[in-house]
Amino acid sequence: MKKKMAVVVAAALVSTTLLAACSNNGNEKNSLPNSETSSNEQTTNTSTEPSTKASQEPLDLSIFYFDGSGVVKMDSPVLTKAAELTNISLNNVAPAGGEEKQAYNLMLASGSLPDLISYYISDLNSIGSEDALAPLNEYIDKFAPNFKKFLEENEDVRKAITAADGNIYTIPSVADGTASTGWFIRQDWLDKLNLQSPTTVDQYYEVLKAFRDQDPNGNGKKDEVPYMQRDNVVGAYSLLPLWDAYHSFYIKENKIVFGPYEDQFEIGISNIAKWYAEGLIDKEIYTRAKARETLLGNNTAGSTHDWFASTSNFNNSLKDQVPGLNLIPFAPPASSSGKVFEVGKRAKLTGFGWGISANSKHIEEAVKYFDFWWTEEGRRMFNFGIEDQSYKLVDGKPIFTEEVLSQPAVNGYLVEAYGAQLTKIGAWQDFSYEEQWTNEIALKGIKLYQDNNLISSDYTLPPLSFTQEEQERITDLKGQIDTYFAEKAQKWVMGGEEVASNFAAYKDELKKLGVDEYIQIYNDAYTRYLNMK
Template sequence: MGKGRKLSFVLASGMLVFTATACSSTTTAPKEKTEQKENAESKGPKVSDKPVEMTIHLHYNDGQVIFDDNWSTFKKASEVTNVSLKGVAPKSSTKSEEAFNLMIASGKIPDLVFEKKENLNKYGKEGAFIPLEDLIKEHAPNIQSYLDKMPEIMKVSKAADGHLYYLPFIADGEAAEGWFIRQDWLDKLGLEVPQTVDEYYTVLKAFKEKDPNGNGKADEVPLFTRINQRIFDLASLWGGYGDFYLKDNKVVYGPMEKDFGAAMENLAKWYEEGLIDPEIFTRGATSRDVLFGNNTGGSTHDWFASTVTYNDISKKHTPDFNLIPMAPPENSKGERVEPTIRSPFNNYTGVAVGHSVKDPVAAIKYLDYFFTEEGRRLMNYGVEGDTYTLENGEPKFTKEVLSSPDVPGALRAKGAQIMFAYQQDFEYEKQWMAPLALKGVEEYVKNDYFLKEVPALNFTEEEEKIKNDIGLQIMTYRDEMIQKWMMGAEPVDFSKFTKRLKEMGVDQLIKVHEDAYKRYTEG
């Protein structure tokens, strides 16, 4: 028997046992135990009179975040709920997807599992995780309240079979990233903040040729990004987008649109003229540190909160350093479009309950705590008296937290602001966000610059197969061609490119998304 079939058999068998016993415990448990559960519910977030330990697999960002039994936030949650968590994800693993797949292949599913939506729904349908909707209705009033107030959560989170297999991490706030430019360089060259893509080109050309850093060398890097995927952020300057988005309320695949071809032609031209970082495909996540650190970076597209901090960092070596956020330059159609957005309904990650959990009621009641006001505050701000204090009923970070060079990192070190199952509170970010960054965020939100994203759709098993098989091949080909075009290895031939995409099955891929979106709008 092959490994895949064996796994399905194990999970299916486990699910049969679970269905016959654990799920029915909510209705057929002895009267005494039922009364104990009701009494426990009446006391609030306390889950059990006796201490309960549950296991959790939480491993994401390729090992940058792995559940730590010593996190103070979860220790506090244990004091309140009487449930403690024990992390079982391998700390030595640097590949989160690999760690998850090994856990699934072992057949030993922990009580709680944090992972991407597509994997939780896929293996939930195979029996690895239990449906949660009935448990929520009976035992999780705070989660149910969220579902009632935000029905979109259920709409985008449930699997194609109609079951809810996980509770999502719900992001808060809208603006995530934006455009930035060196105001000190503009001032030195007598230039204004560019308002259109053509004006942006003129400014970047001046950055390249007129020595704005004043060192007598042609070492300026006018435009850069930190991560390869942000090539698509640059493509938005010409209305080109690298993935699916909504156009006139219809799902379209960006690389098949003519604007994508125009964007690639212009990016290749800008790269050839030295306006774009020559190491854009290799420099990686340290780009801001390097290029702002040596006073050669002129403009970028990145996160508001963290990018603005380079004003304080860089002033130590470049006193006139002045990086400001700017509105997205108008594209050729006169549109200002920001390709990124933080949407509460694009629930791509969350926490599922394993099929072999001993007490599913205790598990859902524990998760329910994080949807209370107290539990939400704990996950957003940490432990009162340690990372924040209450002032007029509102949490305020301590000076120690706010003086940290990396506030989110300082909180994550204690288990707060990690991705789990709760609703984020954007107010946490406002507290440590520089006024300049907050101003940029408010401008983007006020003007609604955001590209209309496709919501987190639910796919059938057959659609998932098409999406994974054809989609991955197309994504690989797309990325290879972008790099070849920009670096001049091949001229941009959009007709040849789209013809190849059709040969690879892009029409099937598009139909899969169209069908899923139709179900979403009708559901």
């Protein structure tokens, strides 16, 4: 009770501070300054060529961009070039270390917000509704033609970034591509045992048993781990879709349901417990660190479900250590009901974006600066860096230099060396940047899943906008519900308790913890999303 009261008091203090900080803003919500007070009234451009200038004179804008690693620099090659083109430079006021949420809350409590804030869209929408951020609807219409065009062509994004009060407070970070994760199997083991790639859950079960019993790694020991998973949080739950179950929220019959509260979850978790007891699943699935490196590296892992690019790369990185390793993607085995689908899908929105303080004296310039990143030139810089340094244009297409492609972690190198691919700013990723450093095995897997429409949209919720009250209730409910579900499910999988005789009591406890309210909050937000015009 004391903890809950502390949260409420803290929220009230932040809200009061924000309202006080914004009380000097004379403009009504969603309104533009009039022509007499516009800070950019002398910036009329008579050129017939479109200008990238966001300000007539060089302008510094303060920004909160937390980067605990210390890698992101506001004077990086990309941001420096952007400053040359737009006349706007960024000055980061976020602390260089510490914890992100704490730094964000301290900034809010200070009552003095920077011009720009890069953070989670849900949080920015919340403080926007408290008048801390400028509503951008009309500014986008007037000063952001490129982003406006994107919204017109991507209605789902427009809906997703619109706050519960109907205003847009953020320009989002938008991802590109569809496929993210898929099923992988050791084709070299299948070949050795003269087995076909499984196409159903029952066939998959038989293949895993063969991996367990028939010594496919040829060392004379029964040490094979038929199925492994590197994410020890999700753990064995990646197998749940094989029985039409899921471990989180998903869409079912046009409603959002909570997978662990569905009756189908009992069937799924019971079968996973059976497979675990039979030695088909890594015994250390909940605790093992670096499962792929360890189990593929010692030639004991037979199958997994994971990201296409990083998992496929083990064929190259381990080729000398494990001769003949051939870990390839295969289509999802048909579930117990006969459905063939993949739950993993790239979310269109990363969850991050940037907004503008309601008290900033440079809202118009900031919006123009935001829009630069949605131009062809700005988008190319964000994705590929600097021409003739990190990439070259070949037949009009940016192609990374060998120096970039030879890096062990291309994405991290782009961030650190050039300031490209900054995930917390409002820009549009281009999947072709990733294609260039993704190997052929992964690209074939991605093509298999995309061309055959195997990727379900039901398991990736649209980014939902919650009211401040809803967000507070989610915070109260989520921790205890998720903790109880995770502890119970792990106990069942590892054989500490029978599923069937305890599932009803488990659901009763979830109900006592407020799961029905938890689900209803999500459905209320989802209904608003669907009805948004």
